Amino acid sequence: MKIAIIGYGKMGKIIDEISQSRGHEVVARLKETPTTENLNNADVAIEFSNPEVAFENIKTCLENKIPVICGTTGWLDKKPEIERLALENNTPFLYGSNFSLGVNLFFALNENLAKLMSNINEYSVQLEEIHHIHKKDAPSGTAISIAEGIIENSKYEAWKLDETRDKELGIFAIREDEVPGTHSVFYRSEVDEIEIKHTAFNRNGFALGAVIAAEWIVDKKGIFSMKDVLGL
Ligand SMILES: NC(=O)C1=CN([C@@H]2O[C@H](COP(=O)(O)OP(=O)(O)OC[C@H]3O[C@@H](n4cnc5c(N)ncnc54)[C@H](OP(=O)(O)O)[C@@H]3O)[C@@H](O)[C@H]2O)C=CC1
Numbered sequence: 001m002k003i004a005i006i007g008y009g010k011m012g013k014i015i016d017e018i019s020q021s022r023g024h025e026v027v028a029r030l031k032e033t034p035t036t037e038n039l040n041n042a043d044v045a046i047e048f049s050n051p052e053v054a055f056e057n058i059k060t061c062l063e064n065k066i067p068v069i070c071g072t073t074g075w076l077d078k079k080p081e082i083e084r085l086a087l088e089n090n091t092p093f094l095y096g097s098n099f100s101l102g103v104n105l106f107f108a109l110n111e112n113l114a115k116l117m118s119n120i121n122e123y124s125v126q127l128e129e130i131h132h133i134h135k136k137d138a139p140s141g142t143a144i145s146i147a148e149g150i151i152e153n154s155k156y157e158a159w160k161l162d163e164t165r166d167k168e169l170g171i172f173a174i175r176e177d178e179v180p181g182t183h184s185v186f187y188r189s190e191v192d193e194i195e196i197k198h199t200a201f202n203r204n205g206f207a208l209g210a211v212i213a214a215e216w217i218v219d220k221k222g223i224f225s226m227k228d229v230l231g232l
């Protein structure tokens with residue numbers, strides 16, 4: 001498979017190594033806006049750039065009929081427009097706030113726990129995410145996905161930064177040193193607390209998941225998530 005890597009920073013470089021180790025050819029390594037020329041007839045694009053440029057980058061790929069795997073977080077207000085473009089161009093698109101297997105299992109675990117607790121109504125929920133000091137968005141895309149999964153299955157109606165209050169599920173966003181990504185969910189009652197925590201030791205799990213998603217999407221049509229790739 002010919003892969004274009006859009007965004008060649010911390011993630012792009014690991015995606016490059018893993019792509020090659022799995023037998024793919026990396027035909028573009030971009031730190032700038034993609035164009036028809038520099039995309040170099042790629043079969044699929046893997047986009048890990050930054051919140052300001054992700055929309056334009058994905059749009060260009062879709063207009064060139066190149067399937068896109070996007071891991072960039074912090075641009076989701078424009079996701080409906082991208083999904084419309086993907087369908088219009090008959091080109092598949094997959095966004096994942098977190099491509100690691102562990103976090104996708106963690107999503108399912110929290111959705112199920114929230115569902116079980118919704119009948120009991122004794123527990124309040126609080127989210128916490130910790131990331132490195134270079135991160136541009138807060139809360140993390142992963143924390144937003146966890147919150148959305150809990151909201152769908154509980155009394156909560158929306159999420160907000162800071163402490164949980166009434167029907168608003170709170171997310172504490174902490175920036176510390178070079179932390180790759182730690183997410184905790186606290187379910188607290190008057191008498192006890194359940195804490196569920198995922199800790200990424202490094203970025204390899206994110207990068208491997210993105211390459212697996214690219215291998216999976218290349219002959220598909222539609223809008224997908226990691227749930228489709230992993231059959232969850
Ligand atoms: N979904 C997931 O599993 C994960 C998602 N992420 C997300 O991925 C994104 C990237 O993370 P990370 O690699 O750590 O960030 P980095 O800042 O290390 O890398 C971003 C790269 O994008 C480049 N860039 C800047 N402008 C453009 C442009 N117009 N087009 C293409 N590339 C451009 C930067 O170049 P330059 O340095 O020259 O500015 C840099 O090489 C973030 O949004 C992060 O939150 C991160 C890890 C996992």
Ligand SMILES: O=C(O)C1=N[C@H](C(=O)O)C[C@H](O)C1
Nearest residue numbers: 073097098135140141142181
């Ligand atoms: O910026 C990062 O580094 C990460 N971003 C993603 C997010 O916002 O959830 C995924 C991972 O936690 C690392």
